[in-house]
Amino acid sequence: MKVTRRELLAGAAGAVAMGxxxxxxxxTDPSKVRGKPPRATGQRAAAEKVxxxxxxxxxxxxxxxxxxxxxTPSDLHFERHHGGVPExxxxxxxxxxxxxxxxxxxxxxxxxxxxxxxxxxHFLECSGxxxxxxGPETTPGQLAGLTSTSEWTGVRLSTLxxxxxxxxxAKWLLxxxxxxxxxxxxxxxxxxxxxxxxxxxxxxxxxxxxxxYPVRLFxxxxxxxxxxxxxxxxxxxxxxxxxxEETSKYTEPFANGTARMFSFxxxxxxxxxxxxFPNTLQKGWVEIKGIAWTGAGKIRRVDISTNGGRxxxxxxxQEPVLxxxxxxxxxxxxxxxxxxxxxxxxxxESGYVQPTRAELLKLRGPGTTGYHLNPITGWVVRAxxxxxxKEEA
Amino acid sequence: MKVTRRELLAGAAGAVAMGxxxxxxxxTDPSKVRGKPPRATGQRAAAEKVxxxxxxxxxxxxxxxxxxxxxTPSDLHFERHHGGVPExxxxxxxxxxxxxxxxxxxxxxxxxxxxxxxxxxHFLECSGxxxxxxGPETTPGQLAGLTSTSEWTGVRLSTLxxxxxxxxxAKWLLxxxxxxxxxxxxxxxxxxxxxxxxxxxxxxxxxxxxxxYPVRLFxxxxxxxxxxxxxxxxxxxxxxxxxxEETSKYTEPFANGTARMFSFxxxxxxxxxxxxFPNTLQKGWVEIKGIAWTGAGKIRRVDISTNGGRxxxxxxxQEPVLxxxxxxxxxxxxxxxxxxxxxxxxxxESGYVQPTRAELLKLRGPGTTGYHLNPITGWVVRAxxxxxxKEEA
Numbered sequence: 001m002k003v004t005r006r007e008l009l010a011g012a013a014g015a016v017a018m019g020x021x022x023x024x025x026x027x028t029d030p031s032k033v034r035g036k037p038p039r040a041t042g043q044r045a046a047a048e049k050v051x052x053x054x055x056x057x058x059x060x061x062x063x064x065x066x067x068x069x070x071x072t073p074s075d076l077h078f079e080r081h082h083g084g085v086p087e088x089x090x091x092x093x094x095x096x097x098x099x100x101x102x103x104x105x106x107x108x109x110x111x112x113x114x115x116x117x118x119x120x121x122h123f124l125e126c127s128g129x130x131x132x133x134x135g136p137e138t139t140p141g142q143l144a145g146l147t148s149t150s151e152w153t154g155v156r157l158s159t160l161x162x163x164x165x166x167x168x169x170a171k172w173l174l175x176x177x178x179x180x181x182x183x184x185x186x187x188x189x190x191x192x193x194x195x196x197x198x199x200x201x202x203x204x205x206x207x208x209x210x211x212x213y214p215v216r217l218f219x220x221x222x223x224x225x226x227x228x229x230x231x232x233x234x235x236x237x238x239x240x241x242x243x244x245e246e247t248s249k250y251t252e253p254f255a256n257g258t259a260r261m262f263s264f265x266x267x268x269x270x271x272x273x274x275x276x277f278p279n280t281l282q283k284g285w286v287e288i289k290g291i292a293w294t295g296a297g298k299i300r301r302v303d304i305s306t307n308g309g310r311x312x313x314x315x316x317x318q319e320p321v322l323x324x325x326x327x328x329x330x331x332x333x334x335x336x337x338x339x340x341x342x343x344x345x346x347x348x349e350s351g352y353v354q355p356t357r358a359e360l361l362k363l364r365g366p367g368t369t370g371y372h373l374n375p376i377t378g379w380v381v382r383a384x385x386x387x388x389x390k391e392e393a
Numbered sequence: 394m395k396v397t398r399r400e401l402l403a404g405a406a407g408a409v410a411m412g413x414x415x416x417x418x419x420x421t422d423p424s425k426v427r428g429k430p431p432r433a434t435g436q437r438a439a440a441e442k443v444x445x446x447x448x449x450x451x452x453x454x455x456x457x458x459x460x461x462x463x464x465t466p467s468d469l470h471f472e473r474h475h476g477g478v479p480e481x482x483x484x485x486x487x488x489x490x491x492x493x494x495x496x497x498x499x500x501x502x503x504x505x506x507x508x509x510x511x512x513x514x515h516f517l518e519c520s521g522x523x524x525x526x527x528g529p530e531t532t533p534g535q536l537a538g539l540t541s542t543s544e545w546t547g548v549r550l551s552t553l554x555x556x557x558x559x560x561x562x563a564k565w566l567l568x569x570x571x572x573x574x575x576x577x578x579x580x581x582x583x584x585x586x587x588x589x590x591x592x593x594x595x596x597x598x599x600x601x602x603x604x605x606y607p608v609r610l611f612x613x614x615x616x617x618x619x620x621x622x623x624x625x626x627x628x629x630x631x632x633x634x635x636x637x638e639e640t641s642k643y644t645e646p647f648a649n650g651t652a653r654m655f656s657f658x659x660x661x662x663x664x665x666x667x668x669x670f671p672n673t674l675q676k677g678w679v680e681i682k683g684i685a686w687t688g689a690g691k692i693r694r695v696d697i698s699t700n701g702g703r704x705x706x707x708x709x710x711q712e713p714v715l716x717x718x719x720x721x722x723x724x725x726x727x728x729x730x731x732x733x734x735x736x737x738x739x740x741x742e743s744g745y746v747q748p749t750r751a752e753l754l755k756l757r758g759p760g761t762t763g764y765h766l767n768p769i770t771g772w773v774v775r776a777x778x779x780x781x782x783k784e785e786a
Contacts, residue, residue: 038448069545
């Protein structure tokens with residue numbers, strides 16, 4: 001029996017834990033020790049080690065293998081930046097909107113917060129979210145950690161554009177960040193007037209620095225790069241701006257020699273987060289779990305295969321299924337001790353079906369970039385219960 | 394112009410910020426400084442000071458005045474405990490289910506996680522959530538901070554009860570905590586078999602210690618006290634156990650001399666979180682914002698009065714409205730510089746209407762306890778724009 005110093009001091013050294021009455025190994029008994037008082041902010045339990053996966057000097061991913069449900073804790077939301085995370089003083093922050101507008105205006109943070117606000121639970125995914133995998137020993141977070149889901153709050157961009165008076169000739173706008181990369185993207189006016197948010201809130205509180213504090217653009221369902229963080233300027237124009245991040249980057253060459261630019265929308269994808277590397281299964285019933293998402297709206301169905309894609313059955317979806325948000329799927333499967341390849345395939349409300357890697361590479365052709373890759377992926381459950389990533393699922 | 398030491402070192406002392414071109418006060422320019430690298434876990438921006446409101450040695454509340462949307466960050470979820478927050482080793486944790494069952498069983502945490510899982514976004518409210526107010530200088534979090542909303546994940550209690558084989562004579566069960574108070578409550582078997590969760594997850598990750606780590610009971614829509622934290626034992630019986638927490642406490646005397654016991658369900662309530670003390674308004678349009686919730690399911694409507702309850706108009710509700718979760722409401726109102734009393738009133742899908750304080754006290758009679766008090770509350774916006782709590786709204 002393990003006895004802590006604190007229990008000795010509390011005179012409870014001989015306490016027998018509840019479980020002991022039923023024959024379990026006797027643990028120390030927390031009910032014999034006065035617990036901790038309230039705290040101004042909570043902390044994780046000491047035994048919980050969940051952390052982001054730092055991929056490079058400019059990116060870290062969400063550790064999906066350690067998460068449940070659909071909400072990503074803000075401090076585990078993925079980050080991706082091109083000039084580091086800037087420190088911005090909210091008291092001097094301002095957003096300039098100019099160009100093809102009647103009233104060029106500078107908004108302070110307080111100004112933005114006076115407008116009607118809007119909150120929605122949405123995923124955000126980097127279009128480069130197919131990690132360089134480490135072969136069989138790749139975790140879900142390494143494979144696809146650059147997607148996360150938060151409740152975003154802000155003012156609709158359409159509200160601000162109404163305030164400044166967008167001219168009829170406006171077709172595009174430039175969104176410019178205040179980071180050292182001055183990351184800049186062109187956004188069609190239709191998206192700006194539809195569901196774009198100038199966001200200052202994330203999961204109930206202020207944005208976190210890595211997600212654009214104090215203010216970012218948020219374009220639901222679109223590649224993360226276009227949702228410009230640390231937003232300082234919007235220039236309304238009649239044409240796209242052809243920035244570095246949409247010409248030399250974030251463009252996909254196709255097999256026929258053409259290239260796709262301004263491919264904003266993220267296509268449907270799914271990811272099994274359990275079982276996965278480095279889990280080891282025991283024989284018996286296993287709940288296959290994961291997340292699916294699509295830039296087209298709602299996930300309609302997630303299919304599961306436990307035989308390498310020969311046959312598929314629909315998983316259960318966590319209700320309510322939210323539009324443009326991670327959707328949790330679950331499927332009970334019996335591991336009998338025979339090797340199995342488990343895979344998931346998302347189908348969205350537009351009818352789009354997540355493609356196999358072969359289908360995707362055939363479309364893209366040789367030399368394709370790593371953007372907007374959403375192949376079906378899978379895991380091999382070996383006969384001994386160990387689980388590894390299957391590169392060519 | 395303020396120049397930081399870092400900017401001087403970076404040779405960017407003379408940098409002119411973007412905003413300056415439009416005539417704004419010149420801020421330092423973060424785009425001239427390389428930002429911070431990725432971090433394994435994020436932290437709040439230094440300027441953000443949001444914290445729980447520590448009310449006593451056994452409770453802290455959610456600072457609703459600083460929050461947006463419906464999700465409460467886990468480290469700001471309210472806490473209420475009767476023996477402090479215990480430290481429990483998850484590797485030795487166990488849950489015993491015994492009594493009127495065929496197979497008394499001890500479940501480890503790993504055992505619980507092997508069962509089919511279930512996640513839902515739900516509020517949790519302490520039935521003592523009408524704070525001792527400090528008169529006019531009371532904040533929303535002081536007034537009603539003992540309610541929070543998280544996405545909870547766990548195994549349905551019905552699944553575990555099926556596993557152990559509940560006998561037909563079972564009518565109630567005892568849920569017992571492992572804290573120093575050994576907090577214990579009786580729960581009707583109908584709730585246990587309906588939507589009760591044995592929860593190990595909160596907002597995507599493990600429960601936080603103050604919310605019951607590693608495992609708690611969660612009874613959607615019911616008073617928080619019955620959702621026993623640090624759950625170590627469930628004893629299935631044919632009668633309630635008449636524990637201290639349901640006899641001397643958590644019972645409401647009525648005007649006619651009787652008392653109501655086992656009043657589990659939380660009735661509909663709403664809270665304006667902005668404007669509120671200590672805000673000061675400028676004249677012009679103001680978005681009145683707040684949260685509403687009900688143990689009966691979904692909020693159907695939130696009415697707003699800006700004239701002390703004489704007339705009411707419906708607020709906008711954040712969609713989708715989730716069952717048994719905080720619902721964010723918003724209403725645009727013009728503050729003209731005339732004193733106004735603003736109030737909110739929740740109506741739920743059962744047709745229940747949040748009562749006035751007078752209606753509630755008439756029903757309860759003199760000497761009523763502080764449990765299950767959900768009166769309409771309000772704020773006075775004075776002519777000078779200062780806002781104070783109105784005790785007798």
